[in-house]
Amino acid sequence: MGFKIGNIEVNNKLVLAPMAGVSNSPFRLLARNHGAGMVYAEMISDKGLIYKNEKTIQMLFMTDDEKPMIQQIFGSDLDTMVEAAIYIDKFSNCDAIDINMGCPVPKVAIKAQAGAALMKHPARIYDIVYEISRRVSKPLTVKIRSGWDDDSVNAVEVAKEIERAGASAITVHARTRAQGYSGKADLDVIKAVKEAVSIPVIGNGDIVDGPSAKRMLDYTGCDAVMIGRAALGNPWIFKEIDAYLNGDPEVIRPTVDEIKTLMLEHLYDLVKLKGEKLGVLEMRSHGPWYLKGIDNATSLRKELVRAKTVKEYEDAVHAFE
Numbered sequence: 001m002g003f004k005i006g007n008i009e010v011n012n013k014l015v016l017a018p019m020a021g022v023s024n025s026p027f028r029l030l031a032r033n034h035g036a037g038m039v040y041a042e043m044i045s046d047k048g049l050i051y052k053n054e055k056t057i058q059m060l061f062m063t064d065d066e067k068p069m070i071q072q073i074f075g076s077d078l079d080t081m082v083e084a085a086i087y088i089d090k091f092s093n094c095d096a097i098d099i100n101m102g103c104p105v106p107k108v109a110i111k112a113q114a115g116a117a118l119m120k121h122p123a124r125i126y127d128i129v130y131e132i133s134r135r136v137s138k139p140l141t142v143k144i145r146s147g148w149d150d151d152s153v154n155a156v157e158v159a160k161e162i163e164r165a166g167a168s169a170i171t172v173h174a175r176t177r178a179q180g181y182s183g184k185a186d187l188d189v190i191k192a193v194k195e196a197v198s199i200p201v202i203g204n205g206d207i208v209d210g211p212s213a214k215r216m217l218d219y220t221g222c223d224a225v226m227i228g229r230a231a232l233g234n235p236w237i238f239k240e241i242d243a244y245l246n247g248d249p250e251v252i253r254p255t256v257d258e259i260k261t262l263m264l265e266h267l268y269d270l271v272k273l274k275g276e277k278l279g280v281l282e283m284r285s286h287g288p289w290y291l292k293g294i295d296n297a298t299s300l301r302k303e304l305v306r307a308k309t310v311k312e313y314e315d316a317v318h319a320f321e
């Protein structure tokens with residue numbers, strides 16, 4: 001059984017997280033092909049978009065096979081965020097638009113006062129969501145954290161404002177900005193948000209397998225779960241969790257050959273999208289993720305993080321048995 005966001009039907013409860021530098025078109029497609037019901041695109045800057053920064057515009061690339069897909073933006077100024085959302089509404093084939101209110105990195109949350117910094121200003125959140133949701137035709141969703149820090153856990157208050165302002169769904173990464181990625185995601189925060197609003201709530205944080213997904217769904221009552229880090233080098237996780245939720249607890253890990261095939265598919269798609277230099281560079285990070293837990297892959301990992309060309313990457317992968 002799936003869930004619905006506005007008019008978007010999602011055929012299961014599993015969503016790929018937006019991850020900067022990762023959740024681009026090739027990775028989203030891998031996730032969809034391996035059982036993600038819906039995918040989020042990595043965040044793009046509102047200002048980059050409206051000033052037509054070439055790299056930002058390229059980040060809008062998507063294919064219909066990824067759908068349902070939600071494009072995320074980040075920013076802090078009402079006017080430029082509205083303008084960017086209208087641009088996406090008109091020119092992107094994505095199914096919905098998401099606003100990032102959770103990014104903790106200093107460049108976004110401190111310098112630009114965007115991402116998680118917005119959590120400190122519920123009234124501003126209301127204005128941003130209200131203005132955007134009435135100006136675009138696609139559903140609007142928002143991704144938040146628990147709060148700014150331990151002394152200001154305000155996800156429930158913020159979620160109510162987001163709903164009142166017209167959003168169609170909320171994702172809660174149940175950590176504060178101060179926590180970054182440390183500590184544990186607090187399921188009680190997701191539960192409290194779910195109880196406080198009637199729009200769909202997607203729970204997020206620390207899902208690594210079937211049991212952790214089931215625990216979050218059961219304990220919090222959330223409508224779906226979002227998976228980020230555990231999908232790195234492991235798009236198979238979506239099928240694994242889906243099977244578990246449907247009563248099949250057996251974990252079938254991909255064989256080394258299947259992993260090698262997928263790595264090369266990912267490589268070719270990235271190179272097609274970004275060119276050889278950038279595509280291979282990006283695959284340098286994915287290599288070790290794909291090989292996590294595989295014995296005797298130490299020297300392959302080292303070769304992959306040094307590869308400069310498709311041929312070097314391919315040769316190293318092919319040579320591994």
Ligand SMILES: Cc1cc2nc3c(=O)[nH]c(=O)nc-3n(C[C@H](O)[C@H](O)[C@H](O)COP(=O)(O)O)c2cc1C
Pocket residue numbers: 017018019020021022042043072100101102103143173204205206207226227228229230
């Ligand atoms: C490499 C990386 C990049 C991320 N980029 C974004 C982003 O662009 N937008 C966003 O809302 N969250 C971003 N996140 C946070 C994830 O979407 C997610 O909330 C977080 O990783 C917790 O989920 P997990 O425990 O399943 O990884 C990123 C996380 C990682 C690891």
